[in-house]
Amino acid sequence: MTLDATPDLTCTDLTKRFGDVRAVDNVSFTVPAGSFFSILGPSGCGKTTIMRMIAGFLEPTSGDISIKGRSVLNVPPNKRPVNMVFQHLALFPMMNIAENIGYGLRRRGMGKSEITTKVGDALERIGLPDIGTRKVDELSGGQKQRVAIARCMVLEPDVLLLDEPLGALDLKLREHMKVELKALQAAFDTTFVYITHDQSEALVMSDQIAVMNQGVFEQVGTARDLYYRPDTAFVAGFVGEANRWRGAITRIQSGEIEMQTPEGLTLRGTMTGTAPAIGQQADMFLRPEAINLAADTDGLGGAQNVLSGVVTSLLFNGAASRIIVREAQTGADIEVTLPQSGAFASLSKGDGVHLGWQAAQANCFAAGEA
Amino acid sequence: MRDGTRLGFILLLTPLVLWLTLLIFIPHVDMFLVSLRERVGVGQYDTSLANYHTFLTEPLYLWTFLRTAVMSVVATVITLLIAFPVSYYIAKIAKGRLQSTLFLMCLIPFYVSELVRTFGWMILLRETGIVSNLLQWAGLADQPVEMLYNDAAIMIGLVYTSMLFMVVPLVTTLESLDDAVIEAGYDLGGNAWSVTREIVIPHAAPGIVSGSIVVFMLSLGNYLTPTMLGGKDSLWFTELIYSQFIVRFNWELGAAFGFMLLFLSSIIVWGMLKLTGQTLEKTMG
Structure with missing residues (x-):
């Protein structure tokens, strides 16, 4: 060269x-x-x-x-x-x-x-x-x-x-x-x-x-x-795996938005591109590995999004193993990568878990294009 | 279960075996025996090679055979030269409806009997025919032109009759050539000529060989076209066989001619296969 x-x-x-x-x-x-x-x-x-x-x-x-x-x-x-x-x-x-x-x-x-x-x-x-x-x-x-x-x-x-x-x-x-x-x-x-x-x-x-x-x-x-x-x-949807939600924007604050899904989940993420007005639709994409898993809410260390749910299936695939968690409040399915530290090695179907992530890790886009 | 499959095998094989023995093998053996007879008196026959001797020592018979073989080879080459671009167009360039339409158009003339098709050529080529009239009308000829009863007319008829049998195997082999292989040929610096020579023709070789064998054998064994378009003096080998059997009623010599035709044409095909480095298995498989 x-x-x-x-x-x-x-x-x-x-x-x-x-x-x-x-x-x-x-x-x-x-x-x-x-x-x-x-x-x-x-x-x-x-x-x-x-x-x-x-x-x-x-x-x-x-x-x-x-x-x-x-x-x-x-x-x-x-x-x-x-x-x-x-x-x-x-x-x-x-x-x-x-x-x-x-x-x-x-x-x-x-x-x-x-x-x-x-x-x-x-x-x-x-x-x-x-x-x-x-x-x-x-x-x-x-x-x-x-x-x-x-x-x-x-x-x-x-x-x-x-x-x-x-x-x-x-x-x-x-x-x-x-x-x-x-x-x-x-x-x-x-x-x-x-x-x-x-x-x-x-x-x-x-x-x-x-x-x-x-x-x-x-x-x-x-x-x-x-x-x-x-x-x-x-x-965001094509490259890599992502959990995806669509909802109405309820709050906009310096690049971060809060939105509410039709099922009633309130989620916070980071807006890419110009944010639409409050009340308009947005799509949120969240990588399964960006979600922290904890046995109780204290273990999540003050994450901006905190949810809890029940493990409905374990998808074992070596280092890329995942679990699917059914959110307690709305029944939405969320894919979460299983940490490789071994802390959740004994997790089994039906166990209750808590999920948390920072708003910076969830990418949001104005809805409509894809 | 085993007996069942064996029975099925035998039942499936029977028609083929019957067909081969009754219609091919027995008549040929009988014909061969006839060709070995020599008539020494009324109703008296000796076994001898006299008929084959006659064929090999009479220059007219040998020349007729040679002429028939050379004309058939030329007809095969001309058919190939015309059919190759046509097949390439049908198989590789034409798409969808156009492709099937063109293929069908090659096929349609064969719905008509060969006799009628040959008459068609006679209508076109005879002295009072369409081509002759057109030439006079255009001022290119000042009197009626006779285009029948010469070698060119025979050649036209043979090529026309054989075209389909060259186009079908060529289209089939050319269709199996991946377009990407042709594109790769261009991509790596080839031009139309070198891609055709190094990629398309080697790929189509089995189709070229099988088409050529069929066309050659059909031309060699053709009776109708040379007789009708070439007239009485066309000197086609099948006419000799016909005249021995039907006109002279000399079945012995006619049978010997038939066997010489089979033998010599097999040698020519074998020689061509050797010359082009092809084998019959590769061609038919």
């Missing part, structure tokens, strides 16, 4: 319309050189459309895409300094692994011996030096993955696009490949643009994440920003 400020990829006011549908609506973003940028969103949000426009398979309706400061709008896909790892990898089944990786180099008219060296290097780099003569269908899912990346990386693209390449892998391998992809990105020192609907893939690997919904970017930021300081209700 150099200090020159030209970003590897810049999209300006990118718009793509299919008939009346705005698949991508005025999206602008910048990806600095050498970083790992993810676009996270539910299926149908337009993320694949963005990727295909960057790769050159779709023409934007308006807006500009530039790579290393140069617009690539009128450059066909085979001439763009961008390569793509496809969702199902799209390795060439009619070629062996070495021919697959050497394909792009052959297209550039490189000499045979040089191709052999480069392919050998690439195989070495992905840790599979001896598979050159094998066929594509003799490889495991994870190996194919690495070959697909190597096939692009031998061409030394300015930007590597990855279209949900982990989707087809089983859970264990997916967890492993997340770490490996990040390591490969560091090893090749290339800008990666990764699209996914799986938030944990985006959160684990990315330097920057854009959360996309219905054709627009809801928020662009680091994983930490998105998780702890979501800008919109959509981001």
